[in-house]
Amino acid sequence: MLDVAGFRRALLRWYERQKRDLPWRRTDDPYRIWVSEIMLQQTRVAAVIPYYERFLERFPKVEDLAEAPEAELLRAWAGLGYYSRARNLQKAAREIVSQGGFPREYEAIRALPGIGDYTAAAVGSIAFGLPVAVLDGNVMRVLARIDNDAADIQAPVTRGRLRERAQELLSVRHPAAFNQAMMELGATICLPKNPQCLLCPVNGNCRAAAAGTANQLPVKGRKAAIQRVSRTLLWVERVEEGVHQVLARLVKGFWELPDAEAVVNAEWTQRVGHFSHAIMNTVYRFEVVRASAFLMPEGYEWVTLGRQVGSPLSTVTRKAQRLFSRP
DNA sequence: AACCCGGGGGC
DNA sequence: GCCCCAGGGTT
Secondary structure: OOHHHHHHHHHHHHHHHHHHHHHHHHHOOOOHHHHHHHHHHOOOOOHHHHHHHHHHHHHOOOOHHOOOOOOHHHHHHHOOOOHHHHHHHHHHHHHHHHHHOOOOHHHHOOOOOOOHHHHHHHHHHHHOOOOOOOOHHHHHHHHHHOEEEEEEEOOOOHHHHHHHHHHHHHOOOOOOHHHHHHHHHHOOOOOOOOHHHHHHOOOOHOHHHHHHHHHHHOOOOOOOOOOOEEEEEEEEEEEOOEEEEEHHHEEEOEEEEEEEHOOOOOEEEEEEEEEEEEEEEEEEEEEEEEEEOOOOOOOOOEEEOOOOOOEOOHHHHHHHHHHHHHH
16 A cells, blocks of 8 residues: 555655756746646657747747747747647637636636646646646656556556546645656656666655566556566464364455465464466466464454355465365 | 657667 | 657547
8 A cells, every 4th residue: 555645755855856947947927837838748858948948038928929920939839849739829828818817727727729638737736736636658657657557558447547546646735846746757767768766766655666567667558568466375274173264254255365464473384385366467476374373363254165155265265275185 | 549740869 | 760759639
């Protein structure tokens, strides 16, 4: 379980110390923040900086942009690419002027031409402090690694889940810093290839770093990569009136053995063996350890496994049981 | 859901 | 020198 508060604290602390000094981080003018976000769509920071400064010298206010002849606008944009961004920028500038100012609510910002989910969240949070999480390629990569999530980030269902996750993690008190910190982390530490995990402020909160899978994430494309997960199951046995019983609990109607972490103060007495079990695209490697428990774990009971009465055993439990009957 | 926009960077 | 990036809009 991710320590959300600790994650936010470490990320924000790192960001305040390490953030790059970028021109659009020196202003609180929504117009200038918006221009930077449009230029940064699919375009790297280093390429944007000179364009950004020239553009704002020529069009210092949203009114200047609204009134500019198209040729002059395109001259200022020439070389940046995706010229519909420039045309939409001016269309939106005219709407903003006729509305009497920059809209301050998410839906109104989102409705401007050239502004989609990402840019509305970025401008809304950075310029107005709206508590809306951004989801761009950087944030998707960071989230996939934090959760060691091998789902296909191209799939709309995965994007929806990542969006919810980003919103869960968002610091509602500091949405501007949090959103920028997530993207800054993706751009400078949590790189697509060879992520700098040793320098990462949230290394201790990252399941991919722990599993050594960061470089393989995120997964893009049709099929998700197979995840390998190791678990230890405890075989805690007693003999009651000549009948063998083990500790197990009912999970969705099937008996399951306890995870090692579920039994506090267990004493391991013998490594019994191991087996693998695939569920969806995850291959589990289960280690089975004979143990004794001094405390009855919450929710577990003594179950007689040999009889075909009551609830069935899960496949995992049957595989564990088979380690005893077969050599 | 697929495709287009455009430059620059990684391999 | 080729491949690919990835937000927004359109079809």
